[in-house]
Amino acid sequence: MKQAFLAFERRMTQLATAGACVMMAVSSTLAMFQILTRFVLEQPAEWTEILIRLSLIWMVFLGSPIAFRLGAMMSVDVLHRLATPFWRRVIDWVVFIAALALVLVIIHWGWDYALRSRVQSMAGLESISMIWGYIAMPIGGVFCIFALIGHMLDPKHEELETAT
DSSP states (O other), X not given: OHHHHHHHHHHHHHXXXXXXXXXXXXXXXXXXXXXXXXXXXXXOOTHHHHHHHHHHHHHHHXXXXXXXXXXXXXXXXXXXXXXXXXXXXXXXXXXHHHHHHHHHHHHHHXXXXXXXXXXXXXXXXXXXXXXXXXXXXXXXXXXXXXXXXXXXXXXXXXXXXXXX
């Protein structure tokens, strides 16, 4: 059961990471296009600003699960280095509960904001609903929950090995 969940979590985290990479490429491409139209063609494309902001929001919320999975956002380096294996596990559980609580709050309020804003449109791009900005929070949060559980089942603290 544990291995099946870890395989599922690995696929989910890879999917979220791929989505974050795509959003980073989209925002970079749009930023270059914006520079070209603004400074070379002297005809700025205002719509790129909104789409860059939207893609950066998605990039952050889809990129967070990989940080949770690797323990990069959860470990307390000094405590992990000084603690015995038993206390390291206690620290991991405390951080897991705190991170899970944060992610659940993000999911709850992100969903609430998404539902409230579904009738609003983005300034500058009236054809796009504000829901697309806010829905990134609960979707990214769900990916984060899988990554958090995966980290508890198979802890990785790779940043501790590379730290100086």
